[in-house]
Amino acid sequence: MSAVALRPFVPADAKRCAQIFRASIEELAAEDYDADQREAWASRADDEQAFGARLAGALTLLAVIDGEIAGFASLKGAEEIDMLFVDPEFARQGVGRTLVDALTRLAEARGAKRLTTEASDVAKPLFDRLGFTAQKRNLVRKGDQWLANTTMTKTLGAEPAPPTRH
Template sequence: MENVRYRIGNIHDLFQLQELFIESITNVCNKDYTDAQIKKWASGSEDEKRWEEIINQQLVILAEFNQTIIGFGTLDRQNCIDLLYVSSKYLRLGIAKQIYYRLEEFALNRKAKKLISHVSITAKPFFESLGFVMISENVIKRDDVKFTNYTVEKNI
């Protein structure tokens, strides 16, 4: 997609990142998860400490179009892709793939041999298309709500 700008995120982007997180979960993952699961997952946007840690301790790559963040991904210090979300309005345009390539390039530059991620049912086919393989299926419990996700990894 033309006119998309990719850049490193900063503390000033935090509100837009949280809003995109909610929008993407609500509108993209709703075929794979129940309403209760979606609500609990999206409530993660309210954990201010976690989001400040993400912005301050992880590489955050974001995609902007018309000065609006339309996607973002993060890479932590252990070469784990912690978050990768794209707005439901910009799916299947290569945004997530471009964000991923930038995260992978950064990992390669710091001599990483492998990337790992914990991905949703919705995101699993995308990661597999990039060469990730499933290591495990996980059941995560947040309060009284259970979620299925997958640990995937890729040698780089």
């Protein structure tokens, strides 16, 4: 497996990010959301200019493997992971973890005391593994469909436990 490199989003990346967004929803969310729900959700990237503007309006990082954009995530303000999407071809290769870890460090550097996300049912297990705690279940409207997600939070800036001696 190749290493995951990170770089900032630039407007020229909007088309590729929209492709990843759609593919991720269609393929990775198929077990959690029905076809109508996935279509309503994925349609948010139909206007690539608006989609790119949303990514540009946040601190958006791209994960790159062997020169190819494998995923992206955005930090809205200092305390909210707004989007996290991985190309299905690169799923379960550490892309999501790398992106969330980087945004967590950036949020801490911005002085955030807590990080929040609205995790899809697909992403919730990753956020669980990364120390986020479920706060509440939500139903959100996308077009004419209702989708469930979970508000999750992670406390930042806690002192790490001292290393144990063996």
